[in-house]
Amino acid sequence: MEGVVDAPMREMLTRIGGIDQCVTEFVRVSERVLPAKVFRKTCPELFNDSNTSSGTPVILQLLGSDPRIVAGNARKAVSIGARGIDLNFGCPAKTVNKSRGGAVLLQEPELVHKIVWWTRQAVPDHIPVTAKMRLGYSDKSLALENAAAIADAGASGLTVHARTKEEGYRPPAHWEWIARIREHVSISVTANGEVWNWQDYQRCREVSGCDDVMIGRGLVAAPDLGLRIKALQRGDDPEHLSWPEMLILLQQFLEMVEQQLAPKYVHGRIKQWLKMMSREYPQATAMLQEMRLLKQVPEVRQFLHQYSL
Numbered sequence: 344m345e346g347v348v349d350a351p352m353r354e355m356l357t358r359i360g361g362i363d364q365c366v367t368e369f370v371r372v373s374e375r376v377l378p379a380k381v382f383r384k385t386c387p388e389l390f391n392d393s394n395t396s397s398g399t400p401v402i403l404q405l406l407g408s409d410p411r412i413v414a415g416n417a418r419k420a421v422s423i424g425a426r427g428i429d430l431n432f433g434c435p436a437k438t439v440n441k442s443r444g445g446a447v448l449l450q451e452p453e454l455v456h457k458i459v460w461w462t463r464q465a466v467p468d469h470i471p472v473t474a475k476m477r478l479g480y481s482d483k484s485l486a487l488e489n490a491a492a493i494a495d496a497g498a499s500g501l502t503v504h505a506r507t508k509e510e511g512y513r514p515p516a517h518w519e520w521i522a523r524i525r526e527h528v529s530i531s532v533t534a535n536g537e538v539w540n541w542q543d544y545q546r547c548r549e550v551s552g553c554d555d556v557m558i559g560r561g562l563v564a565a566p567d568l569g570l571r572i573k574a575l576q577r578g579d580d581p582e583h584l585s586w587p588e589m590l591i592l593l594q595q596f597l598e599m600v601e602q603q604l605a606p607k608y609v610h611g612r613i614k615q616w617l618k619m620m621s622r623e624y625p626q627a628t629a630m631l632q633e634m635r636l637l638k639q640v641p642e643v644r645q646f647l648h649q650y651s652l
Contacts, residue, residue: 344559345369345434347615350387351599355592356562357399359584361569365399366475366557369406369431371444372416379423386425393426402473406431408443410457414465421466428462430498432476432489435508446508449480452492459496473500475535475557478520479507486520487527494528502533502557512560521551533557539564539622541575563616565623566592586626590651593617597647601640610638613647 345368348356353365367386370377383389388401395401403425407413417428432455434445441447448455455476463472474493478486493501503524505516516536525532534553538544539561547556562568566589571581584592593613600612614631621627630650637643 344563345436347563347619348559349603350385351596351603351612352563352616353388353399353401354395354397354599355596356566356569357395357397359566359570359592360397361567361571361573362399362562365395365401366429367401367404369404369434369445370416370420371439372405372407372412373409373442373444374412376412376415376419379419382420382423382425389424393424400426402427402429402471404429404431404475405462406434406439406444408448408454408458410454410461413458414461417462417472418465421470425470427471427473428466429502430459430462430472430474432474432493433504435477435511440508446477446480449476449485449489449508452485452488455489456492456496459493459498463497471499472497473502474498475502475504477504477507478510478517481507481509483507483517483520487524490524490528490532494530498530500531500533501528502535505534505536505551516547518547518550521553525552531555535559537561540568541572541581544572560619563619565620586624587651589620589624589627590647594644594647594651597640597644606640607638609640610634610643613643 349368356362370385386401386403388395393401403420405413405416431445432448439445459474476489490501503521505518505521514537518534521534532553533555534547534551535557538547538556538558544556567584574581597613600609617627617631634646637646
């Protein structure tokens with residue numbers, strides 16, 4: 344999730360717990376092999392053996408349409424410590440699709456195969472190469488063909504967001520299509536899309552047949568969702584992060600974001616998280632309204648401090 348699950352958010356969510364693995368925002372590759380600093384900026388976890396500080400593994404994601412260029416960048420990323428490469432065939436953003444990246448490539452299964460194949464050949468056998476795709480671009484007619492192209496090219500795993508590019512993030516997610524894909528390929532398949540709570544998680548697994556589920560927006564909205572799911576799997580009563588606890592996390596998140604971004608962008612990240620968590624915490628809506636005019640980091644910090652008293 345570009346601009347959302349960046350390094351500070353990964354650090355925050357994995358500190359809370361319940362997450363087995365993270366995937367970075369995509370690194371866009373198009374014309375050349377990028378310098379190491381670009382990979383390290385997107386994935387500072389490379390400085391920590393590709394782990395967050397809490398020890399959660401982080402996989403580096405690449406997005407591009409030139410098989411040789413993608414492969415060369417995968418080789419470079421692995422040389423500086425990436426423990427796995429994930430390939431993005433799912434991004435629905437118009438600007439990305441216009442430059443032949445993300446979900447638009449699902450219109451060309453042969454090219455999808457080449458990108459995965461070249462990447463698989465470029466990195467050592469012990470480094471997993473995985474991919475994420477949607478069910479298609481404008482329709483689902485090539486879903487099985489794209490999944491087979493990814494599997495046949497040597498990918499060890501596939502995550503499927505159960506909507507097309509045109510469907511965007513509109514409910515529902517078509518988990519039944521993931522079940523069809525699972526029957527069509529022999530590699531591990533992970534379900535993704537429209538999981539906001541324990542009931543969604545159970546239903547997603549039941550319909551898709553997948554043991555693993557990738558959660559994006561649902562986890563940002565409810566940062567303890569992973570912990571709650573694991574507790575319920577054990578048969579325990581899950582605890583829920585209270586609103587005062589979330590206010591403390593927001594203050595910690597501010598400090599993390601301030602270290603990563605220019606000051607003019609910091610307030611936007613705080614407001615973005617508040618907007619997303621308003622689905623789980625109604626108090627976030629009122630708080631967001633109160634701070635709508637705040638833009639300077641010191642005033643945002645002071646506001647968060649006073650709000651938590």
